[in-house]
Amino acid sequence: MLFKKLIDVLTLGSEHPVKRLIAYYTVLVAVMVLLATFFPTVDRLLGGQGPSGQVMAGELLTDGLAGAAPPAAEIASKRIELAITTVAMLLGALLLMLPVTWVYMSTKASNQGHNQQVAQTLIFLPIVVAGIVMVVQNSLALAFSLAGVVAAVRFRTTLRDSRDVVYVFLSIAVGFAAGIHNLIVAAIVSAVFNFVLIMTWRYDFGRNVLQPTAAGHWGEPLKELAATAGDSSVPDRDLMMSLDQKQAATLAERFERVQSLLGPRGKKPRYNGILSVSTEQLTEAQAIIEGVLEKMTRRWKLDEVDTNEGKPSGLYYLVRVRKDTVPDEIITEIRAQGGDRVINAELEIAPENKVKKNDKFSQPQPA
Amino acid sequence: MRTTALTPLLLLALLAGCRDGRMASAVERDSTTLRQREATLASRLGDAPPDSTTPIARWVLPPGLSEISGLALTKDMRLLAHNDEAAVIYEIDYRRGTVVKQFMLGDTPIRDDFEAIAVAGERLFMTTSKGRVFEFREGPDGAQVPFTVHDSGLAKECEFEGLAFDSTDNALLLACKRILTKGLKDFVILYKWSLAGGLKTPPEEIRIPVADVIQGTRFKRITPSDITVDPHTGHYLILASQERSLLTVGKDGSVIGLRSLPPGHPMAEGIAATPDGLLIVSDEATKTPATITLYRVR
8 A cells, every 4th residue: 555655646647557567666766765775685686696696796705614514504694685686576576466467467458457467477387487497596507597487377277368378478577577686677577578668558559550449440439429519528539549449440330230130211210219138048038029029019120139148148139119019018028928938138228309319329338 | 755755765775874883893893803813723733743733713605605725925924815616816815714895806717727826026826727827916806907918838738737836846736636648657747837937938847656656555556636845854745635645745846745734625726835843734625625734744
């Protein structure tokens, strides 16, 4: 909490990710400088000079004739130093990977979501790798252990996004750097990686520049839609802006399909509602629903069947409800006839005045 | 908010102040130890008979010096040592058992198979196993000193392991560990490379018949691991690691004597002799840590 408050102070309470990252690394560097100033061991660890890897000027050599074993106090001192070193390395790796996990979780597309297992792996992996490297401490063995770790992690981990592999590799790199007592390299790799990643995410780096973005494609129509409706904003406009090309194209196709079903502008639309049903027994539920719709609506049309494995499938109908029928009666009838076969049923009716203008229409939820 | 922001700075200032106090106490503690060690060594020197095979001091080197290779003494009797993989030179206070300083060749230490070091006045030399001799000057602690490289052109003739400076001839002495030329297998080969010629002239070869060396012993060959010049006699002292022996030869290559090293030298890689009668031998780490051992020979 104190750390969070300190970052809040440094960022003046800003939630801007880059500002918060800069603040985090600033605090981290300040703490490291502080520790390096106070503890020479930490200073050596930051620069890739392990306590046993580099001989320092002024270092006292052990008297080989004084006795077979060095004094107990000296052994204890070395063990304490080793323990402090190990804790410092592992904590260092952890602190350097924390912002990476935040960036990872923040920059994943909203519809994909981040993989919690990957996020946790990014935390655990460098700690384990650092431990392995500290034990190995030999260049040839380092090469072999690197190959082993990479192979084990890569081929035993199923990743949805190929970019997730990069996070895992970064995790290994930070772990290795910490393990060979080079936290400076680990810190720089971590910081640069995070900032580059945020920039690529912010500016959608790598998109096909010949194709318009979803924001470019839909921004103006959405504004127009909002203005025609007389409202100051469109509720899900920000969400629409975050769509990628594939999602935008899917949505556009759906818009066009609905528009063709609604009929030409100025005329009374053929349908005025959307019925959404969730079911695990698609065929049986479909027969029951269509029987009810045939009986209780003026006209209906099956718009989309969303088949899912391992979770309920969705049925979407465009309906024109009779004037003398209350929409809830249709839902009640479907639930009554469907029983357990219908998990959920919703009927959304468009307001008549808005439907006439073709300005807004309740959309089925995207698959 | 200002107070909160200032807190880390105040802490930093406080800790920086404390640091001096902590360092001062460490220096005080170390200096007491060093005084004790100096007194102990003086006492052992007083008790030890000349030509003793009992070490008067043995310093266990830290893991960073586990591959210690060559030893050399400066004009003012300071001991220089180096590892065999990187061009980092350490000054070791052999009387009190402490590392005085270290400096390296180049911005990042040059990595090669460094085998030995020699001091010729202000000039320092290190040789690789392929006979490439790096020349440089001594630097202060932590310095990165410039260097030049002289190629002996003998990489195909032999694999070098020892280097020394013969001040009477103003020449570098290179000891060959493994002879690659077929016809010379029956000799221990030394090369004398004159500094007067700026290391431009070809090195002069000194042949020591192996038969003369090994007669009366169980050895079949002698494999030098370092060489130094005895400051009293001017003889060449050749350390043979595998045979755990010390060979003494004259300037012309005549064999003067071969004696075994005392126990405790699993891999003797470096040798130096001081004018006040100390012989210093360095051992690479094997199952035991690397050490430097001092003997009183005069």
